[in-house]
Amino acid sequence: xxxxxxxxxxxxxxxxxxxxxxxxxxxxxxxxxxxxxxxxxxxxxxxxxxxxxxxxxxxxxxxxxxxxxxxxxxxxxxxxxxxxxxxxxxxxxxxxxxxxxxxxxxxxxxxxxxxxxxxxxxx
Numbered sequence: 377x378x379x380x381x382x383x384x385x386x387x388x389x390x391x392x393x394x395x396x397x398x399x400x401x402x403x404x405x406x407x408x409x410x411x412x413x414x415x416x417x418x419x420x421x422x423x424x425x426x427x428x429x430x431x432x433x434x435x436x437x438x439x440x441x442x443x444x445x446x447x448x449x450x451x452x453x454x455x456x457x458x459x460x461x462x463x464x465x466x467x468x469x470x471x472x473x474x475x476x477x478x479x480x481x482x483x484x485x486x487x488x489x490x491x492x493x494x495x496x497x498x499x
Contacts, residue, residue, distance in 0.1 A: 382398070409426050
C-alpha cells in the first residue's frame with residue numbers, strides 16, 4: 377500500500393491549488409482518505425476527509441475553501457484549495473485507512489501515509 381501526493385508548489389495569496397493523492401498497488405474502494413498538513417513547529421492537523429461511504433468532512437475554519445473528491449476508478453483523491461493565504465504554508469499529507477476512521481481529523485485513525493507535498497503561499 378503506497379500513497380503518492382502531488383500538486384504542491386508555490387502560489388501567491390488568493391491563489392488556488394489542487395493536490396492529488398494516488399493509490400499505488402490498491403484502490404481506495406472501501407477506504408477512508410484524509411488530508412493533513414503540518415506547518416513548521418506545529419502539529420499535524422486534519423483538514424479534510426472522504427469517508428469510505430463518500431461523505432466529505434472539512435475543518436470548520438476551512439470548509440468554504442476546500443473541496444475533496446475522488447475519481448471514478450477510486451485511484452486518485454483530490455483536494456482543491458482556494459483563496460490560499462500565507463498561513464496555509466505547510467507540508468500536506470494524504471492518509472488512508474480501510475473502512476472507518478474513528479476520528480477523521482486524528483492522525484491516529486490512519487494506517488497509511490504519503491510522503492507529503494510542500495505548499496508555499498507568499499507574495
